[in-house]
Amino acid sequence: MTRWLITGAGGQLATHAFEQLTDAGDNVVALDEHQFDITDADIVTATLAEHRPDVLLNAAAYTAVDAAEEHEDVASRVNELGPRLLAQALSSQGGRLLHVSTDYVFAGDATAPYEIDDPVDPQNAYGRTKLAGERAVRAALPDRSHVVRTAWVYGGPSANFVDTMLRLEQERDTVNVVTDEVGCPTYVADLATGLIALGRAGVPAGTLHFVNSGQASRFDFAREIFRLAGADPERVRPTDSSSFVTAAKRPAWSVLSSAAWVAAGLAKPRRWQDALADKLSRP
16 A cells, blocks of 8 residues: 655645545545654654655645745745755655645746746746755656646635635625736646546656646636626626735746646646536535
8 A cells, every 4th residue: 555645734735635545545644844844854854764655745835925035045945945855865765756836937928838848937936946846856856756836726725716706705896806817727636636646657757737727817717716606707807917016926827738747648637617616516
């Protein structure tokens, strides 16, 4: 039986991956930041020696994008140092690493979906630290690691765009949402399923993208959320990103291609609209 260890317990991805693996009868342990400080080399070595995972899913990350602009050193410890220590420990102890990364490693100025080998050029501190983490993982564990980039993940239990829109639908008559940010809404349960399949498959090490198929602006995404929730989508009003001043620059184009994922023999991700309908049909 495959032994799994998941970091970042309590977050969206770790929660869904743990539930799916448990339901499947796998041997799985999920640890949060208080139980497993991935930025401490001694703790990393001891924890991996205790659990001896066949597959380690690193779902831990510093994701406060705006705060990272002021605290890049803190973000770097979690997003670069932590993954590096995990990969280094696995290199000597054995086991595979699935490391989750982000669309923010790209500049966001493309017009076609980003492929896995397209040039990277992060535009904010969060993206820089995540790219550093990718490189650290691949350098320390080149033959037994996968970096999986994803984007626009929703589904909870932590804060996410879908839950925010559902809350605002109850609180406001209209909601202004930007039309000039385009990406791939990705249901976290689908991402968890995909990562588990990757962990079980004999896919050569490297970098892959996993997002639900298709693309949408934030505005399109919000209107579909309203429609599926039984609310009038016309209550979602178009605006642009100049209306929302943030510390960190967000990529205008966050569309990732899953072509390499499919070429590796893994299941093609379903349409983002179908995944969203599935999510919103659940209690």
